[in-house]
Amino acid sequence: MRYKVIADSSSNLFEFPGLNYASVPLKIISGDKEYVDAPGLDVPLMVQELKKAKCPTTTSCPNVHDWTEALQGADFYFAITITSNLSGCCSAAMQAAFGRDDVFVIDTLSTGPEMQLIIEKIRDCIDQGDDFQTIRQTIRDYMTHTHLLFSLESLTNLARNGRVKPAVAKIAGVLGIRLLGRASDMGTLEPLHKCRGEQKALATILEEMKATGYQGGKVRIAHCMNLTASQKLQGAVRDEFPAADIEILPCTALCSFYAEQGGLLIGYEAC
Numbered sequence: 237m238r239y240k241v242i243a244d245s246s247s248n249l250f251e252f253p254g255l256n257y258a259s260v261p262l263k264i265i266s267g268d269k270e271y272v273d274a275p276g277l278d279v280p281l282m283v284q285e286l287k288k289a290k291c292p293t294t295t296s297c298p299n300v301h302d303w304t305e306a307l308q309g310a311d312f313y314f315a316i317t318i319t320s321n322l323s324g325c326c327s328a329a330m331q332a333a334f335g336r337d338d339v340f341v342i343d344t345l346s347t348g349p350e351m352q353l354i355i356e357k358i359r360d361c362i363d364q365g366d367d368f369q370t371i372r373q374t375i376r377d378y379m380t381h382t383h384l385l386f387s388l389e390s391l392t393n394l395a396r397n398g399r400v401k402p403a404v405a406k407i408a409g410v411l412g413i414r415l416l417g418r419a420s421d422m423g424t425l426e427p428l429h430k431c432r433g434e435q436k437a438l439a440t441i442l443e444e445m446k447a448t449g450y451q452g453g454k455v456r457i458a459h460c461m462n463l464t465a466s467q468k469l470q471g472a473v474r475d476e477f478p479a480a481d482i483e484i485l486p487c488t489a490l491c492s493f494y495a496e497q498g499g500l501l502i503g504y505e506a507c
């Protein structure tokens with residue numbers, strides 16, 4: 237059986253070693269400038285340019301045609317999308333998959349590093365020779381054990397694009413305050429704590445992970461130009477769980493635009 241895994245670019249992964257994998261890009265649009273979330277884009281430069289941009293910036297997801305193009309060349313497909321509650325991405329994938337029984341569309345109700353965990357799980361299932369039906373069930377079960385937390389210094393772009401209420405964005409509007417939250421069961425941003433200073437935010441993330449059943453499983457950290465905080469968090473997790481499998485990777489364009497400079501997204505496995 238030839239499998240193909242396709243994720244939208246909010247996964248922050250353009251390639252996936254050991255997997256027949258494709259990324260379908262979202263776009264960031266500012267005036268007549270379009271940033272395609274694909275290899276080769278200078279993300280820090282984009283973030284800088286968008287800070288200075290005078291016109292409103294919006295984003296757009298892959299359309300049905302983009303998904304249809306990607307859903308070719310294999311026997312079975314996994315289409316993994318950002319939460320359907322914040323983007324039309326999943327809906328476009330579902331339309332492209334309509335009437336086909338060779339496509340499993342996965343609405344992750346999340347984004348970024350939680351999508352990465354799901355893709356890794358699919359890779360493991362394929363490697364051990366599981367069939368399509370078995371993998372579908374394994375992934376459904378697995379998703380009940382994965383979570384996403386975020387720590388954001390600014391939610392301006394989320395609020396400007398109607399992805400959070402202005403009142404929520406205001407919490408992180410104060411200098412030095414980070415909003416710690418999680419992807420809710422509905423796939424929306426759920427604020428949890430207001431943290432003063434990065435140290436406090438990192439300690440609270442670990443507390444929150446443990447409170448939701450983290451016991452040393454995988455952790456995937458995606459950051460927008462904040463490798464230092466990612467490494468501190470990695471250290472803090474390893475202090476308590478020395479054998480934890482932790483990876484850090486930079487956000488590509490879509491997550492960088494919405495998480496904004498300094499933002500962290502943390503995907504993890506819990507019991």
Ligand code: X90
Nearest residue numbers: 295296297322323324346419423494
């Ligand atoms: O279709 C589109 O134009 C894309 C819209 C995406 C909007 C949300 C992106 C969120 C990126 C921010 C923090 C994590 C939030 C998790 C919520 C489930 C990252």
